Amino acid sequence: MIDRAVAGRAQPESTLLGPGDDAAVVRAPDGSVVVSTDMLVEGRHFRLDWSTPEQVGRKAVAQNGADIVAMGAWPTSFLVAIGCPPSTPVSVTDALTDGIWAEVAGFGAGVIGGDMVQAEQLVVSITVLGDLGGHAPVLRSGARPDDQVAVAGRLGWSAAGLSALLAESDRFPELVAAHKVPVPPYESGPVAARAGATAMTDVSDGLIADLGHMCSASGVAMDLDSALLEPGPELSAAAAALGADALDWVLTGGEDHALAAAFPADAALPAGWRRIGSVLAGDGVQVDGRAWAGGGGWQSFD
Amino acid sequence: MIDRAVAGRAQPESTLLGPGDDAAVVRAPDGSVVVSTDMLVEGRHFRLDWSTPEQVGRKAVAQNGADIVAMGAWPTSFLVAIGCPPSTPVSVTDALTDGIWAEVAGFGAGVIGGDMVQAEQLVVSITVLGDLGGHAPVLRSGARPDDQVAVAGRLGWSAAGLSALLAESDRFPELVAAHKVPVPPYESGPVAARAGATAMTDVSDGLIADLGHMCSASGVAMDLDSALLEPGPELSAAAAALGADALDWVLTGGEDHALAAAFPADAALPAGWRRIGSVLAGDGVQVDGRAWAGGGGWQSFD
Numbered sequence: 001m002i003d004r005a006v007a008g009r010a011q012p013e014s015t016l017l018g019p020g021d022d023a024a025v026v027r028a029p030d031g032s033v034v035v036s037t038d039m040l041v042e043g044r045h046f047r048l049d050w051s052t053p054e055q056v057g058r059k060a061v062a063q064n065g066a067d068i069v070a071m072g073a074w075p076t077s078f079l080v081a082i083g084c085p086p087s088t089p090v091s092v093t094d095a096l097t098d099g100i101w102a103e104v105a106g107f108g109a110g111v112i113g114g115d116m117v118q119a120e121q122l123v124v125s126i127t128v129l130g131d132l133g134g135h136a137p138v139l140r141s142g143a144r145p146d147d148q149v150a151v152a153g154r155l156g157w158s159a160a161g162l163s164a165l166l167a168e169s170d171r172f173p174e175l176v177a178a179h180k181v182p183v184p185p186y187e188s189g190p191v192a193a194r195a196g197a198t199a200m201t202d203v204s205d206g207l208i209a210d211l212g213h214m215c216s217a218s219g220v221a222m223d224l225d226s227a228l229l230e231p232g233p234e235l236s237a238a239a240a241a242l243g244a245d246a247l248d249w250v251l252t253g254g255e256d257h258a259l260a261a262a263f264p265a266d267a268a269l270p271a272g273w274r275r276i277g278s279v280l281a282g283d284g285v286q287v288d289g290r291a292w293a294g295g296g297g298w299q300s301f302d
Numbered sequence: 303m304i305d306r307a308v309a310g311r312a313q314p315e316s317t318l319l320g321p322g323d324d325a326a327v328v329r330a331p332d333g334s335v336v337v338s339t340d341m342l343v344e345g346r347h348f349r350l351d352w353s354t355p356e357q358v359g360r361k362a363v364a365q366n367g368a369d370i371v372a373m374g375a376w377p378t379s380f381l382v383a384i385g386c387p388p389s390t391p392v393s394v395t396d397a398l399t400d401g402i403w404a405e406v407a408g409f410g411a412g413v414i415g416g417d418m419v420q421a422e423q424l425v426v427s428i429t430v431l432g433d434l435g436g437h438a439p440v441l442r443s444g445a446r447p448d449d450q451v452a453v454a455g456r457l458g459w460s461a462a463g464l465s466a467l468l469a470e471s472d473r474f475p476e477l478v479a480a481h482k483v484p485v486p487p488y489e490s491g492p493v494a495a496r497a498g499a500t501a502m503t504d505v506s507d508g509l510i511a512d513l514g515h516m517c518s519a520s521g522v523a524m525d526l527d528s529a530l531l532e533p534g535p536e537l538s539a540a541a542a543a544l545g546a547d548a549l550d551w552v553l554t555g556g557e558d559h560a561l562a563a564a565f566p567a568d569a570a571l572p573a574g575w576r577r578i579g580s581v582l583a584g585d586g587v588q589v590d591g592r593a594w595a596g597g598g599g600w601q602s603f604d
């Protein structure tokens with residue numbers, strides 16, 4: 001199965017030695033490497049009655065890639081460990097690895113190694129390596145009072161899609177698609193780093209939750225302006241139909257892997273970024289000067 | 303749980319940014335990084351009624367570290383993704399991470415990132431990064447006819463220990479310990495690389511199986527000399543008591559993570575290495591000029 005997963009795949013120039021030996025060797029031109037890992041478990045992070053194996057593969061890579069661009073770096077290499085029941089059809093593992101490779105290829109990166117073992121349920125563990133291109137990483141800890149708070153990418157779409165799935169509604173295919181395969185604004189990460197972002201993170205747990213992590217790490221507070229977070233027509237229509245609060249999806253929905261960052265007060269925000277609030281002295285994230293009374297951050301669906 | 307796993311742990315000098323942000327940053331002084339990943343699953347790669355969680359953690363790190371030293375490199379950083387049932391006691395995950403850190407610290411390396419998620423069974427997925435120190439990696443594909451075949455470290459101990467466990471014998475604690483926590487000859491990897499090893503691998507599937515991979519990659523054959531593979535008194539005693547063939551353990555037992563390498567015919571083998579045979583033209587691995595009639599390589603115990 002490992003052979004099937006790597007056969008005939010093109011490796012990028014950064015791969016000095018690809019799969020097939022005891023380990024792979026990857027170029028790290030600036031003398032450092034950015035690295036992150038995530039594990040996805042069937043029934044908790046994805047459901048095969050909702051998502052195709054290809055979508056699961058894409059999502060697993062996307063959430064790992066988002067961690068790298070949130071540092072201002074770019075993914076170069078992925079390692080993929082898959083545990084699956086012995087009854088798993090080869091068509092499923094083939095589709096899973098196809099999805100992984102499709103999203104990896106979108107970065108111009110390669111799958112350079114992996115492992116495939118028997119397990120009781122499908123488990124996908126991905127590690128991503130990235131290249132800072134000689135620049136300093138953008139941490140969560142650099143936000144300062146008076147900075148602008150800004151985001152790039154969709155907020156609340158994945159949560160809205162999950163609500164539609166749970167309600168067995170077929171009216172919102174775009175939102176459901178966003179839940180199955182997030183579309184992070186990858187390029188906006190390095191762009192923000194070059195534009196002087198003082199802090200950055202990806203939105204995996206929900207905007208308030210992840211900005212809360214940034215506030216804690218930076219020793220600051222943030223006030224978000226709900227008028228700048230206006231849900232678009234897609235979310236508003238779904239919220240009305242499903243009896244939900246669209247702004248709550250925006251503020252607390254996870255898994256979109258949007259990017260959130262702080263920029264100096266006088267910085268011109270780069271393309272793709274929009275201002276949503278300000279950094280203040282203090283601690284915690286408020287909306288329009290008050291604690292948000294809605295959900296407290298997103299959890300997996302089980 | 304992630305906080306518990308990283309709190310108060312010292313990071314090596316190679317860790318530029320440790321856990322707690324979207325990704326970690328690791329030094330890659332020679333402009334490249336060696337990387338490998340392995341997944342261990344409860345019930346397949348370990349049993350918690352046999353091994354303590356600390357032993358499981360040590361073993362998971364050891365088998366990953368062995369992949370790096372088998373390239374002639376040295377491990378610098380580990381990423382650890384753990385899936386476990388929600389009922390798992392904190393004492394178990396604490397002991398698991400203690401074992402992981404203990405083996406990691408033996409390398410002078412650090413755990414720089416991870417993930418902890420709910421799963422139906424305990425799954426440990428580890429990724430290791432290593433440093434070649436400016437040297438070329440030693441691949442499986444470099445063995446040439448007339449080279450010496452040599453090994454460093456124990457062979458067959460893990461298989462013998464597994465046999466003792468399956469037989470519920472308490473007479474061979476050293477062999478059982480070797481099954482629970484392998485003791486790879488880590489230093490012998492870089493030492494072999496500096497001494498001119500033409501090919502190297504770690505013995506995870508069994509000596510004949512892993513040398514077979516080396517033969518395939520190198521386009522050569524090997525002949526091993528059984529007189530040079532004489533099982534020691536520990537294996538011989540266990541084989542006699544358990545009705546097994548000690549030489550079969552040596553030739554086909556997996557999971558010891560010994561190192562096997564080819565060296566030029568005229569090379570003086572470095573300390574820790576012993577000659578066991580020769581590289582020939584052709585393909586496949588023979589013992590005393592014949593195919594080995596015993597087991598065909600090691601499989602997990604289920």
